[in-house]
Amino acid sequence: MSAVLMMKRLTLAALCAVAMLQVSPSRAQQATEVQVTYSKGQFQPSEVTAPADKPITFRVKNLDPKAMEFESKSLRVEKVVAAGSEGVINVRALKPGRYEFYDDFNEKARGALIVQ
C-alpha cells in the first residue's frame, strides 16, 4: 500500500470514528426541564438543580428590554436570547457537580446549576 493511500485511509478512519463518537445515547432519554428568568440583569432563581445522568433543557426567559447571552464554559453552551423572548438550550446528561452560567453581555449576572 502506498504511503499516500495509507494517509487517506487513516483520515477516513478518523472521520468515521469521530462520527460514531458523536452519536450520543443521552439524546434518547427524557430531558429534565429547567426554567430560568432573566430580569433586571439577574437570573431568577440564581441557583437551580437537576438530576445527574439525564439530559437537561434550559428554558431562559429574557424579560429585560435588551438581548442577553446565556453562556457557560462548564456546560459548553451559549445562546443569545433576544429581549422579551425565550431561549431553549439543550445540555447533555451531566455528572454530579456545580456548573456555573452567566450572561456574557453582563459580568454581574451569574447563576449555577447544581447536579446531584
Next chain:
Amino acid sequence: MRNRAAAGQRHAIALPLLSCVFLGCTGSVRAQDASSWKDIETKYIFGFTTGSGIGLEGEKEFTVDSIGRFGKRDGHYAATETKYEFEFTPTQFIQIEFGALGSTHNIGGVTGLDDRSQVALSGAFAEFRYLAIERTSNNPLAVTLAVEPTVRRIDETSGERVRNFEFETTVNADLELMKNRLFAGFNLLYEPEVTQTATGYTQREATVGGSAALSLRVASNVVLGGEVWYLRHYDAANLTSFTGDAVMLGPTLYVQFTPKMFMTAAWNAQVWGREVGNLVSLNLAEFQRHRARLKFAWEF
C-alpha cells in the same frame, strides 16, 4: 563543547526567568479574588501545548495562528507557517477546524538547505477534536483526543515544492490544580508524514513526543506560564529508525482582550538535543534553536 556550554547557559537563564514569572505573579494573584472570575477555556493557555477545551456548542471562531522556527547549525534560518483557520463546535463533545496554510522561508548559508526567500500558500488542514473526559467540579481532569490531517505543497523545513501528507494525532489533557487559577497541561504527540519531492524521492518520517505545562491565571484575562517539550524524530512512520531528539523549554502568555477576542503567545528554546551519528550539542537537523507562536482569535 562551546555549543554544550551555550545550551547550558540558556537553560540556566530560562529556568530562573520562569521561576521569577511564577513567584512574581503569586503575590498579585493572592490579592485578587479568583472566585468571582468566569471559567476559562483551557485550549490556548499553555502555548504550544494544547489544552482540552473544545469551545461551546454553536460557537464559531476565526483564528490566525503563526508558528515561527528560527536557527539551524550554520547560516541564517527563519521559517514561518500560518494557519488561517475556521473552527466550530457542532456538539458538546466535538470540535472541528479547517483552513489554509501560508508559509515564509528565509534561508541562507545553511548546510543541506538551498538558499531561499519566499512567501507561499503552502497547503490545507483539518482537525477533529473529541472530548473524552470532561472536567466537573468534582473531577479536575479533562482529556481531548485530536487528529489533524494536513496536506502541503511546500516543505515546512526547506521551503521546496513537495507533496507532503501529515497525520498529527494528539492527546490533550489538563488539570485544574487551583480553581480558576492554576492549571497543568499535558500533550502526547504522534505525527507520521510522507513527503514526495519534485525528483520523485519519497521520504517517510514521524515525530513523537510529549509536553508538560503549568499556567497561572494572574488576572481574570491574563494567564502566564511555562512549558517543556520532549520530541523524538524517526525516519519511518513505525518508529524503527531513530534519528534524534530534543528538549524545548519556554514561557507562555494568554490574554483575553474582550469576551470574544483573545491572543496567545509562546516561545520555546531548544535546551538539549542530540543527533544520531553526530557528536554535537542540540538537534538542529530535525528541530530548530527557537520556535515562537502567536495566535489571535475572534469568536462569533
